[in-house]
Amino acid sequence: MEKQGDFFDDYTFDNSALKVNDGIKQPPAVNPYLQGRPPRRQAVKSVDEYMEGILAGDRTILSQAITLVESLSAEHRKVASEIIARCQKAVAGKETMRIGITGVPGVGKSTFIEAFGSHITSAGHKLAVLAIDPSSERSKGSILGDKTRMETLVRDPKAFIRPSPSAGSLGGVARRTRETILLCEAAGYDVTFIETVGVGQSETAVHSMSDFFLLLMLSGAGDELQGIKRGIMEMSDLIAITKADGSNVEKAKVARGLYASALHLFPPTESGWVPTAVTSSAVTKEGLDTIMQKIDEYFTLVRSNGFYRRKRALQARYWMYESIDDALKNRFYENETIERLLPAYEQDVLDGKIDSFAAAEELIARYKA
Ligand code: GDP
Numbered sequence: 257m258e259k260q261g262d263f264f265d266d267y268t269f270d271n272s273a274l275k276v277n278d279g280i281k282q283p284p285a286v287n288p289y290l291q292g293r294p295p296r297r298q299a300v301k302s303v304d305e306y307m308e309g310i311l312a313g314d315r316t317i318l319s320q321a322i323t324l325v326e327s328l329s330a331e332h333r334k335v336a337s338e339i340i341a342r343c344q345k346a347v348a349g350k351e352t353m354r355i356g357i358t359g360v361p362g363v364g365k366s367t368f369i370e371a372f373g374s375h376i377t378s379a380g381h382k383l384a385v386l387a388i389d390p391s392s393e394r395s396k397g398s399i400l401g402d403k404t405r406m407e408t409l410v411r412d413p414k415a416f417i418r419p420s421p422s423a424g425s426l427g428g429v430a431r432r433t434r435e436t437i438l439l440c441e442a443a444g445y446d447v448t449f450i451e452t453v454g455v456g457q458s459e460t461a462v463h464s465m466s467d468f469f470l471l472l473m474l475s476g477a478g479d480e481l482q483g484i485k486r487g488i489m490e491m492s493d494l495i496a497i498t499k500a501d502g503s504n505v506e507k508a509k510v511a512r513g514l515y516a517s518a519l520h521l522f523p524p525t526e527s528g529w530v531p532t533a534v535t536s537s538a539v540t541k542e543g544l545d546t547i548m549q550k551i552d553e554y555f556t557l558v559r560s561n562g563f564y565r566r567k568r569a570l571q572a573r574y575w576m577y578e579s580i581d582d583a584l585k586n587r588f589y590e591n592e593t594i595e596r597l598l599p600a601y602e603q604d605v606l607d608g609k610i611d612s613f614a615a616a617e618e619l620i621a622r623y624k625a
Pocket residue numbers: 359360361362363364365366367368405498499500501536537538539540
């Protein structure tokens with residue numbers, strides 16, 4: 257049955273009594289002519305206008321500039337690159353805090369960010385909340401897409417919340433998020449949270465753009481159950497056992513002890529920081545102070561021992577290579593010859609007429625020619 261983009265999209269009724277046999281094609285719920293229309297376009301301002309707005313902390317202009325950063329259009333990218341370069345200059349030397357936050361769905365990330373975020377803004381900081389979620393599209397309610405989950409923070413004039421850029425390659429989404437951090441920092445947001453779902457590869461991306469990495473964990477469930485890989489624990493600067501309230505307090509304390517000893521088994525960190533585990537509750541707000549204190553201690557340490565700068569420098573190098581990889585790949589796939597030849601090669605590989613390595617070699621040779 258042809259899909260009409262309606263309610264039934266997410267369901268498979270093939271073996272069900274509810275299966276509807278193909279019949280007369282029904283008109284779609286949304287007028288197809290309207291669907292095909294490009295979204296209303298915002299007139300592109302000059303770089304100077306964007307910069308003036310960003311540096312003055314104008315949230316509307318900041319949002320519009322981020323939209324340019326996220327855009328795939330060459331014209332937008334050109335303006336965006338200049339904005340990014342100017343923002344980078346504007347924040348050079350400023351010691352901002354970039355905090356990566358991860359944990360499996362349901363661990364309480366949104367609730368934590370809402371509670372802890374308010375804590376941060378009350379302490380006088382301006383907070384940007386970003387997310388990396390390459391798996392979902394914004395329209396389908398990606399993390400942070402559902403802003404009602406952060407009611408207080410959304411209304412907080414000192415907080416700026418931006419959902420994950422819509423679906424794309426992880427590399428692309430991550431790069432755009434990294435650039436967005438710079439724009440937010442230029443607009444005066446001295447603390448940035450970068451949230452990610454604790455599954456898949458996105459933690460590495462978030463880790464590669466944050467100074468401090470916070471892992472949220474549930475008590476009473478093994479690591480395996482939580483889908484948290486050892487590598488993610490190893491890159492964490494702090495583990496917070498969430499939902500330590502009511503009847504869960506004792507279990508959370510036990511889990512804290514277990515994770516604290518697990519952390520001791522990892523080799524010493526290059527930063528000189530000793531990762532530790534704490535308990536927290538977004539409901540009673542218990543533990544939020546300790547987390548704030550740990551983060552402050554971390555930044556005091558790494559700013560004084562030089563690791564803060566060193567890590568930022570290494571991250572910059574990492575992102576240079578990532579950008580090269582990204583650009584080369586895009587150039588290859590956007591090349592006219594490759595676009596023309598690719599479908600036939602793909603079919604030949606599927607049909608077993610040519611092996612994949614030979615096909616790749618030949619295509620790359622044609623690209624270079
Ligand atoms: P996310 O998927 O990681 O963003 O998790 P959510 O923030 O949506 O939280 C998942 C569920 O856990 C929700 O029903 C929350 O109300 C609940 N929750 C989150 N934090 C706490 C907490 O500190 N204590 C308690 N008791 N429940 C919490």
